[in-house]
Amino acid sequence: MFSAGERDSIRERLLGLAEEDLAVVGAAITGSHALDGSDRWSDIDLVFGIEGPLESAMRRWTDLLHRDFAAVHHWDLPSGSAVYRVFLLPGLLEVDIGFVPAAEFGPHGPTWRTVFGQPLPAKEDPSPARRTLAGLGWHHALHAWTCIQRHRWWQAEQWIAALRGQVLALACLRLGHPTSHAKGAHLLPTEVTAPLNATLVRALDEAELTRALSAATAALITEVALADAALAARLAATLSDLRDDANRVVNLHTGC
Incomplete structure (x- = not known):
């Protein structure tokens, strides 16, 4: 080193x-x-x-x-x-x-x-729009769900991780921290990051991936609601199929 x-x-x-x-x-x-x-x-x-x-x-x-x-x-x-x-x-x-x-x-x-040298005057890079980050969030959730249906476990895990990244970026944007590459994630308060522990995938099987996706989707909606309650409500209603499917799969595997 x-x-x-x-x-x-x-x-x-x-x-x-x-x-x-x-x-x-x-x-x-x-x-x-x-x-x-x-x-x-x-x-x-x-x-x-x-x-x-x-x-x-x-x-x-x-x-x-x-x-x-x-x-x-x-x-x-x-x-x-x-x-x-x-x-x-x-x-x-x-x-x-x-x-x-x-x-x-x-x-x-x-x-x-x-x-x-003589640099040009400073230009600020525009912050990523909240609309875009939220859009990437639901996009990643949808693709993770599709991969689970296709039994593409590794690809599903990748999309769930990407969804978690958008939740972190939204929280960083809301609190004024850097949003790219999780550079501001260590500055987020515990009450923001602790619930994301549930989004970590612990095994590559249908039940675990579905559980983690459900947790990540809920975290996305919670974060969006802090800045745009109306959008969060629309997303919650539309993505409810993912949560219903998660409950079905978990119940199937636990025998409930």
Whole structure:
């Protein structure tokens, strides 16, 4: 496992190399390091503003990461005109480098610290709409139920977990915490998270998956009701078939 000192040394080496690269007209530290909120396990997050074709700069930096930093693997996460290339280094160190056209180099949120260059004025990424998060919730519930009917246990488990993620995101949105990738979940109060323990799947069989789905669906409706009681009532009425099916399956397996 990498040490904090090794990680910081690699980050400074990369920034030094960026200053020497004529195609890199701006560089910024993003993620937790930008706000001095990093810890022992934080990775490296950088953004480079690139003058000229992104592809040639990315190819050059990829060769450098593999040659001089012994990168084990890399993959891409496109975002608009930018590409975030994600590297795995020895010692389990992740290095994320965003390659952005020079004309678009600038922050999209608070986790940004310019190292050099002239960034554009900050633009806030819009929060995910509550309507969308609720919609993803009922979508995931419906697909989990369908997978259970088809006896696709692993796929059903995946959809139930995704449904739980939307409940967490809705709670984070309501309370003003980060919503993506459960980044704000640890900030939620126990009264919000404790009921979600019942949504965890403990075995891959029809009765257990149906039980967990019923609990996750109830949690979704409860969370939606805190912001939109009318929508929650409509969802509860429509998704009642899932709860009725859950009761039927549980009763069948328990002999009640």
